[in-house]
Amino acid sequence: MREKIRAIIESNLKIFDSDVEFSDDDHIFRKGFVDSLFAVKLLAYLEQEFNIKIGNEDLNIENFHSVNKIISFVESKQ
Amino acid sequence: MSGNMREAVVKCVIWDLDNTIWDGTLLEDDTVTLKPRMREVLDELDRRGILHSIASRNDYDDAMARLQEFGIADYFLYPEIRWDAKSQSVRNIQKNLNIAFDTLLFLDDQPFERDEVAATHEGVWCLDSSRYLDILDHPRLNPRYITHDSALRRRMYQSDIVRRKQEEEFVGPKESFLRELGMVLEIAEAQEDDLIRAEELTFRTNQLNATGETYSVESLDAMRKDGHHKILVCELTDKYGSYGKIGLAVLEIEHGVWNLNLLLFSCRVMSAGVGSIFLAFLRNAARDHGIRLTADFRDTGRNRMMRIAYMVAGFSEKEQHDDGTTLLENDLTDVPVIPDYCKIISKVSWSIL
Numbered sequence: 075m076r077e078k079i080r081a082i083i084e085s086n087l088k089i090f091d092s093d094v095e096f097s098d099d100d101h102i103f104r105k106g107f108v109d110s111l112f113a114v115k116l117l118a119y120l121e122q123e124f125n126i127k128i129g130n131e132d133l134n135i136e137n138f139h140s141v142n143k144i145i146s147f148v149e150s151k152q
Numbered sequence: 153m154s155g156n157m158r159e160a161v162v163k164c165v166i167w168d169l170d171n172t173i174w175d176g177t178l179l180e181d182d183t184v185t186l187k188p189r190m191r192e193v194l195d196e197l198d199r200r201g202i203l204h205s206i207a208s209r210n211d212y213d214d215a216m217a218r219l220q221e222f223g224i225a226d227y228f229l230y231p232e233i234r235w236d237a238k239s240q241s242v243r244n245i246q247k248n249l250n251i252a253f254d255t256l257l258f259l260d261d262q263p264f265e266r267d268e269v270a271a272t273h274e275g276v277w278c279l280d281s282s283r284y285l286d287i288l289d290h291p292r293l294n295p296r297y298i299t300h301d302s303a304l305r306r307r308m309y310q311s312d313i314v315r316r317k318q319e320e321e322f323v324g325p326k327e328s329f330l331r332e333l334g335m336v337l338e339i340a341e342a343q344e345d346d347l348i349r350a351e352e353l354t355f356r357t358n359q360l361n362a363t364g365e366t367y368s369v370e371s372l373d374a375m376r377k378d379g380h381h382k383i384l385v386c387e388l389t390d391k392y393g394s395y396g397k398i399g400l401a402v403l404e405i406e407h408g409v410w411n412l413n414l415l416l417f418s419c420r421v422m423s424a425g426v427g428s429i430f431l432a433f434l435r436n437a438a439r440d441h442g443i444r445l446t447a448d449f450r451d452t453g454r455n456r457m458m459r460i461a462y463m464v465a466g467f468s469e470k471e472q473h474d475d476g477t478t479l480l481e482n483d484l485t486d487v488p489v490i491p492d493y494c495k496i497i498s499k500v501s502w503s504i505l
Contacts, residue, residue, distance in 0.1 A: 104488065110427070110465070113463065114457050130469075138463075
């Protein structure tokens, strides 16, 4: 799961720079790596790939702002 | 018809060519002639801000040459002239224009083609093209108002096509491309002559629309003057020209709280990230004035994207109301800087606070 989530973030980086490295705890939105259009894509991907349903009540940035946060969120839904 | 709150206005008419736009079949007949009053119909809808496109099974170059000869080629955006199923053409047009299926009208003389599109895309209005003169009077093709922006809509989309082409050809990160565009977002309090456009936006905008609530010119004007609302309009410009007035916020101001009763942005500016930039602007202003910032959200079944934009901008659920709206509140601790690819010109006076 970690690899898949990192991969979708990496393929959508706004800042395309070979020097850009992000850790599994980096706040991907605050650092400007990705934007809200990416968030739309990410949520659709998570729902489909991990067969979960993300309701409006789940839409809190705390659930999605880093690789580790996303993983715990998905696990809590499975 | 669908059970929407309102039947969507038609934003784009998709035309077949043979025996629809013109009499005759390009492949078989030596000459084809434009249907009576066709130019007038195209021009009138264009003036109303309704776009045109084409779904035709023909040779692209031949058909385009004929449209050029008739002097009407320029009306059509993203023409799909190819041998594939028309449902595929309709899908491509929908994708390129980034508008909902239920805002599309498909005109074709062949029942088979209409049925094929209707069976694939629920919501597309499929009509026998012999009725092309009647559509001018249909309510779904008569927007409540024709604004300055309506008459320019096609040209604004044509600039979008140029932009998109440039973006595709651009090598490098998206952010550098955005920087090249030289975007300027002007945020101003609505003036009297903005109100018609503001009302129009509340009727036309579906995806990036926080509540789906529609507002009349009169109600907007009343709020503008009542001392505890601000009606903010956003205009975006870049090196290819203006996108027009593409954003609207109805801000209610009381007891040290600003509440976004409504926030919407035209889907044309989605990829520019303008909604997030506007929210960053507002969060900065709220924080600087020591004021709480909240927002109403109502799930309309089509606006999840707006809910996600609110989430990314640091809004989270505070309370659910019985009327189906949710109150969101912003955590003003982590306000981002405005990205340097977009310049903001603010004409908003916060002095009444």
